Amino acid sequence: MKVSLEKTISKYIDFTAEEFKSIRDCFKIKTLKRREILHDINTVCKYVYFIEEGIIRYFQVEDGEEVTGQFFFTGGWYTDLESFLSNSYSRQTAQAIESTSLLYISKQDLEKLYKEIPQFERFGRLMAEQAFIGLRKKTDNLTLLDAKERYLMLLRQRPKVIEKIPQHYIASYLGIKPQSLSRIRKNLVL
Amino acid sequence: MKVSLEKTISKYIDFTAEEFKSIRDCFKIKTLKRREILHDINTVCKYVYFIEEGIIRYFQVEDGEEVTGQFFFTGGWYTDLESFLSNSYSRQTAQAIESTSLLYISKQDLEKLYKEIPQFERFGRLMAEQAFIGLRKKTDNLTLLDAKERYLMLLRQRPKVIEKIPQHYIASYLGIKPQSLSRIRKNLVL
DNA sequence: CGTTCAGTTGACTAAGGTCAATTCCCGTGG
DNA sequence: CCACGGGAATTGACCTTAGTCAACTGAACG
Numbered sequence: 001m002k003v004s005l006e007k008t009i010s011k012y013i014d015f016t017a018e019e020f021k022s023i024r025d026c027f028k029i030k031t032l033k034r035r036e037i038l039h040d041i042n043t044v045c046k047y048v049y050f051i052e053e054g055i056i057r058y059f060q061v062e063d064g065e066e067v068t069g070q071f072f073f074t075g076g077w078y079t080d081l082e083s084f085l086s087n088s089y090s091r092q093t094a095q096a097i098e099s100t101s102l103l104y105i106s107k108q109d110l111e112k113l114y115k116e117i118p119q120f121e122r123f124g125r126l127m128a129e130q131a132f133i134g135l136r137k138k139t140d141n142l143t144l145l146d147a148k149e150r151y152l153m154l155l156r157q158r159p160k161v162i163e164k165i166p167q168h169y170i171a172s173y174l175g176i177k178p179q180s181l182s183r184i185r186k187n188l189v190l
Numbered sequence: 191m192k193v194s195l196e197k198t199i200s201k202y203i204d205f206t207a208e209e210f211k212s213i214r215d216c217f218k219i220k221t222l223k224r225r226e227i228l229h230d231i232n233t234v235c236k237y238v239y240f241i242e243e244g245i246i247r248y249f250q251v252e253d254g255e256e257v258t259g260q261f262f263f264t265g266g267w268y269t270d271l272e273s274f275l276s277n278s279y280s281r282q283t284a285q286a287i288e289s290t291s292l293l294y295i296s297k298q299d300l301e302k303l304y305k306e307i308p309q310f311e312r313f314g315r316l317m318a319e320q321a322f323i324g325l326r327k328k329t330d331n332l333t334l335l336d337a338k339e340r341y342l343m344l345l346r347q348r349p350k351v352i353e354k355i356p357q358h359y360i361a362s363y364l365g366i367k368p369q370s371l372s373r374i375r376k377n378l379v380l
Numbered sequence: 381c382g383t384t385c386a387g388t389t390g391a392c393t394a395a396g397g398t399c400a401a402t403t404c405c406c407g408t409g410g
Numbered sequence: 411c412c413a414c415g416g417g418a419a420t421t422g423a424c425c426t427t428a429g430t431c432a433a434c435t436g437a438a439c440g
Contacts (some may be wrong), residue, residue, distance in 0.1 A: 144252040
């Protein structure tokens, strides 16, 4: 089921029907098939994407090997913030894990909303704060837990990742190799 | 040398002299001696701190062992964002590495500024965005590089950390043991 | 169907950890 | 100002966790 942009934003700020209209008018629609690329490494990420339905992952490549950084599900937001803010070339690739429908907004339009709708700046702040807190959770797990504990934490806190995502992507997200994840899972079952 | 709050904020937003007065009036002064605790684990972090001069680190404890998460220098900002925003008990401790003078603002006063000075909300957004990007750099290094590469990256990108911070804190920040860092440094010199 | 790629398993390797002894340095008290 | 005590850093020997390489199985898709 598609998630509504209006409902999602209204959880954070209040706005009138006209205000929402001018918000909604800034977003365009895009759909991706399974495995299609949303934006590629070495290009500037020019948009912020809202996931109406589907799953996006991003990954970086190190020594010829994909390292998955994060998974974003229905109702979530994706951008490469550094590339988006500074117009620098992105060092990550974003890809649909299953067929995905997105709404996306350009930097110009986002800045227009920041100016025109005072509380939208607040929305931007709240999103950035939540993104920071989410990333802190990932970093804390990486620095404080070993591989098995990280897997169990993911299982407990984000079971949807375990259900929906191919195991070799999960392995690289956890900072281990697919073989190691396979062994961890084997030892849990026995 | 102390860094000015006014100059620091004015890099991000414009404000009048009166507006800055009401900003400045929200901050109180605090000084810490070397090794003094700024805020402790299992307490709510009620303030955002601006470092006029000095160095703060925060650490978490796992299996009885301190794991340093980050170092903050003169001109930087510190808070436990998750604890601050949700009034939850902090899982980290912040401590002065050398004698440090701080300005700090409460949540009430910060929210007052967000309401009274429209562009201050923008300042909050920009700070949160920069915090996110900084944390991404740390996380990327942890997931993409091995211990030696992480040390070299730190040496290249933040030499001040290497100069000013005791080595066993740097080790845990890099996700390794002091003995391993000592060996990495030894191998570089030879 | 057959090809391809994900996942599993086994044998071995390597990066970094652990334990312990030693040296070094620096802050504190006499 | 100096001496000393204790934590920081170093080093060696050995261990553990996760990685590597390779073979095999299985499911999915064209």
